[in-house]
Amino acid sequence: MDRLIYSALSGMRSSMEKQRVLASNMANAETIGFRAELMDARAVTVESRNGSLETRAMQSSAVRGADMSQGEMTLTGRSLDIAIDGEALIAVQAEDGSEAYTRRGDLTLTGAGLLVNGEGRPILGEQGPITVPPGGVMAIAPDGVVTVTNPATPxxxxxxxxxxxxxxxVGSQVTKGLDNLFRVEGGGVLPADLSATVKTGYLEQSNVKLTEVLVELVDQQRLFDMRTKLVATAKELDESGASLMRLS
Incomplete structure (x- = not known):
């Protein structure tokens, strides 16, 4: 009997985790450059005391990746908006100072001239965070080169x-963190892609497909309800068996 309950509880927990991931994807459907999170479920077995049989198997579910398909590009006409053609990622500085990666390209300049994206992450160049001299007119070339023109000498x-x-x-194991940034699994940095290009005046939208997310949410809610009924059924069967034992 406990095996039935064990399996049902494992499924309920998996459904709850899946709903959390889907809710996060839905909440970020309008976030620039967002990549839909993907959940990975793995079996975690419990062996018997002598180690000969695997008597139970729970599911361990966690976000271990993201859908890296390209989102729709929209024209903004803004000179500091960039969208990447292909699979490359924009290098940014995370809160801990480490190098991380994103597809979010809505760039702005702070009062100190620091180039940041819409989340306030400093954009990295070959020598670290990019700082633009005050008073200059900044432009971004298709190869990512940042130039400045002096208005006094046009x-x-x-x-x-x-x-x-x-x-x-490509070829590296990258994981997505809770801050929506990508990092190299186990540490390290990604190599620069000198052939990558950007489109100035465009922004890449989230690749979340709302219709698919809504359908998955309904499916997971139904699965959760079914597994809840299994626990109730197991309780009824256990009570019936106990009453029979009392009669005997």
């Missing part, structure tokens, strides 16, 4: 100050 050629690091994730 006839002078633009000065190159940095190049946005566009990292290549």
């Amino acid at each position: 006839e002078a050629p633009p000065a190159e100050i940095a190049r946005i690091k566009l990292a290549n994730p």
Whole structure:
């Protein structure tokens, strides 16, 4: 009897975790560059005392990846908005100072001239966070090169100050954190992709498909209800068996 309850509780916990992931995806359906989270479920077995039989198997569910398919690109016409063509990622500085990666390209300049994205993450170049001199007119080339033109001398050629690091994730194990940033699993940094290009004046939208998320939410709620009924059924069967033992 306990095996039935064990399996049902495992399924209930898996359904709850799945609903949490789906709710997070739905909440970020309008977030620039968001990648839908994917949940991975693995069996965790419980062996008998002598180690010969696997008597129970629970599910261990966790977010271990993301859907990396490209989202829709929308034209904004804003000179600091960029969207990446292909699979490259924009290198940013995380809160702990480490290098992390994102697809969010709604860039702005702080009062100190620091180039950040919409989440306030500093954009990284080859020499660290990119800082633009005050008073200059900034532009971003398709290869990620950041240039500045001095309004006082408009006839002078633009000065190159940095190049946005566009990292290549192909062949590397990257994981998505709770801060929506990607990192190399086990530590380390991704190599720069010198062939990657950006489209200025565009933003990549979230790749969450709301219709699919809603259908999955309904399915998971139904599964949770079915598994709850299994626990109730197990309780009834246990009480029936106990009453029979009392009669005997």
